[in-house]
Each structure stands twice: as structure tokens, then as C-alpha cells.
Amino acid sequence: MNYGPHAKLAELGIHLPLASPPKGAYVPAVRSGDFVYVSGQVPMENGELVANGKVGADISSEYAQVLCRQCAIAALAAIDELVGLDNVTKVIKVTGFVASSEGFTGQAGVINGASELFVEVFGEAGRHARSSVGVAELPLGSPVEIEVIAEVACQDQG
Template sequence: MSTPEERMREMGIDLPDVVPPVASYVPTARTGSLVYTAGQVPMVKGELGVTGKVGAEVSPEEAAKQARICALNAIAALKAEVGELSRVVRIVKVVGFVASAPDFYGQPQVVNGASDLLAEVFGDAGKHARSAVGVAVLPHDVPVEVELIAEVQ
């Protein structure tokens, strides 16, 4: 069985640097065998590529791609905390926040962008409980933010 890092290489995914905090928090917090990531926004090399509300300025398909970037940033934070991703026993919970136009109801499909990546990288250990929440606005006017809880060895 391949490791999460090997699967990422096979998929052509490079793990980014950990997104530095933009306020008073840390990227991860560990208690016992659980690691909580801070909410991750779709930052790529220090830049936000997409802003706006899903269902208005941002399509659901583009928002799902942005959720995937958020999950990749969460994986980077997780790896920085535990060293090797093979130490991840399970992704326990994912919470996705979707900045939504008032008449947009497809939050679960947007957050699938994050969930699908986690399943691809971690296999069965990437299957998780989840909440997909529509909100009025997110930091920096991003369309989506994702946080996760992982059980580690």
C-alpha cells in the first residue's frame, strides 16, 4: 500500500508550504491523538485567486476547486505538525464554510472538492464526518474555507 505522500506524487500534487496565520492563531493544535487545523483558505503561493460569493460571482464548480485547494493547505499544516502523513490514522471530521449568495443551496457539492481530495490522498482513512455550512462572508472575501480534525499515531 502506498503512503499518502506517494499517492500525492502519483497524482502530480505538490504539497504547498503551510499558509502562515493572518491573525492570532496557529495553523494546528494537537491534543492527545487529535490534530485540529485552523480554517484554511484557498491561498496558493501567498495569493488568493478567486473571491466572491458562490452562486453569484463564483460558480459552484470553481468553488469546489477552491475547496480542494483549502484541503491541500490543511494537509500541509497536518504534515508540518506530525512529520509524515502515514501517521494519520483517520480524517475524523471536516467543516467547510461556503460564502453563499442568498439563493445558493449547493454547499455540500462545493465541500465535496475537499472531501474527494482527502479520500484520494488517504484512501479509506480519508473518509470522514462533515459539515458544509453556508455563511454570509469569509475572511478576505474568499468563497470557501475548510478545517479538519485528524486522528494521528
């Protein structure tokens, strides 16, 4: 049975929050042609950062993976508010950033938290190209951040 992303989210017990309001001079997501570019998403709840610190020191890689999943949910919320999740035809690219302690090299495993959610929600259309980058610091002291590019159904030409 083929059903949409909202039904799949409900099956997974996930309720999309409102898109996080920007903390600067930008918007949560922008559509250009058939693509939606989602601004960097950090793990927020009710407008507050859920955790801060460096992965591999203050934050375990397992918890960071959960936080990345939360970032992906925020990205889905931004897409939904802009164009509706039913219009997503393909997740194209995910770029994940991990505030890493010295010597931590498990960035790819951490970003799997986001990647796996996109596959759970969109099936094969959720498989995407990806970069996983270790960084010294992230905004607000966040341990993780993701950016997403998604392809969406063509806009009406009428």
C-alpha cells in the same frame, strides 16, 4: 500495493505547499493527544487569496469545488508540517464554509472538493463526518474555507 500519502499525492500530481502563515493570532494546526485540529484554510497561493466572491454569483459551484480541493491541500500541508502525513490514521471531521449568494443551496457539492481529495489520499481512512455551511462572508472575502480534524498515531511515551 499499500503506500503512503506522499506517494499518493505525487501520483495525483499534487505538491504540498508550505503551510500558509497565519493572518492572525493563531497557528495553522495544533495537536492534542491523538488528534490534530487544523485551523480554517482558505484557497491561498504564495500567501495571496486565489479568488474572492460569493458562490452562486461571482464564483461557480464547479470552481468553488476546485478551490475547496485547494483548501484541503493546504490542510494537508499544515498536518504534514506539524506531525507528518504518514502519521495520519483517520480524517475524522471536515467542516466546510461557503460564502453563498442568496438562494444558493449547493454547499455540500462544493465541499466535496475537499472530501474527495481526502479519500483519494487516504482511502477509507479519508472518509469522514462533515458539515457544509452557507455563510454571508468569509475572511479576506474568500468564497470557501475548511477546517479539519484528523486522528494521528499515538505519540511515543518514551
